[in-house]
Amino acid sequence: MTITTEFVLRSSSLPLVSIANTLQPSEIQSTHALCLQPDVQIFSVQFDRDDSISEDALLALDEVLEVDLVGETPDKIVYKLTVELEESVSQAFAPDFEGAELRPTIVTDEGWHETKVFKDYENFNAFRQSCENHGISLDLISMSSESAHSVSSSQDGLTDRQREALSLAISRGYYESPRQVTADELAAELGISQPSLSSLLRRGERQLLTSALGTQPHINTLSR
Template sequence: MAITTEFILSSPVLPLVSITERLPPNEIECTHALCLQSDVRMFIVQIDPDDDVAEAELVALDEIEETTVLGETSEKVVYKLTVDIDESVSAAFDPERIDGAPVEPTTITPEGWHERKVFTDFEAFTEFRESCEDNGISFDLLSMTPDPSQADEVSQDGLTDRQREALTLAISRGYYESPRQVTTEALAEEMGISQPSLSGLLRRAERRVLTASLDTRVTLNTLS
């Protein structure tokens, strides 16, 4: 079941925090596509015109390579910034591992990034959190809300349709035989996805099935 989460990411390597640390605004909004393309370097940033930030001041920051003013709304000045991305950030937001997407613009303050993201399930969220922490980005969860509208897409054992498809294909092709009859690369090609995505689907499906099975056994043992 999809879940919506709200959290704060903190790290000195996070892009654009330097704007709020070194220039007048103590808060800016930006949109990015890091979860869709890990090496993306373009950020759309909105800054309050009352903060009186000059384009030259943005370009002068070490991490910003290019600045373009896109225009003004009634409340914000909108910039397109090309940013130098640290490798750890690209690794943390690797789209091959992350089944998640933002639901509103990121709010950036001197403390870090305040984000709201929707994830396909709890395992996808956990993988993103672990990916951040493994790459030196601290993760402070503020809230987590399940999406009841998708309850019908999840079976009693907790598998999503896509997880069940991957698990069924793996079983039918002999992936769990000894020795294995097929590789994850071949399974991924058959499903039309990348090998890391296929591995992630199988890993989450296996965890779901094992968790459901163990919970059932615990219940039966308690009743007996």
């Protein structure tokens, strides 16, 4: 089951964040490219022409080793940057998490806004844990899943909100033993109260069990 995730990575040690902090463009659009060494990576970076980002200004940054002009349009200018990664970033991204970018990374002075598809929940959790172990926080914005058979909402009966709550709970380790996150923390991420979250999870779990077992819930409670 592949999952599509949207999240923000936050750390001043992330590549290109220094550009947003020092040269202060509103945002940077970047795609990851060739990894020359564990601590050196090439990025294709797109700036608004109005930001007036020069090659000399980029080369003056400690992390930037080389700058090559790729092309220009009336509104944009594109550079290829060879960047030296900090050790913590190299270690965080070193494992192969089988994640693929779906859209270019948006870099701001706070971090990276990314949309990625992962092989499964376990792969995403390993990525998240590796980031957090090396001082990079991951704020999950959204997550959706798609099985090999593309099971739709109409087939399993879940509402979009139930699916979102269950997906987040699984990704954050709520169903693991011991639990890695509390119901209050999950509720805060979804922007709802803890009782509302519990109700969403309970109804979602009931619907999944009903769908999987091919049974219908009883209207009346059975007597003991």
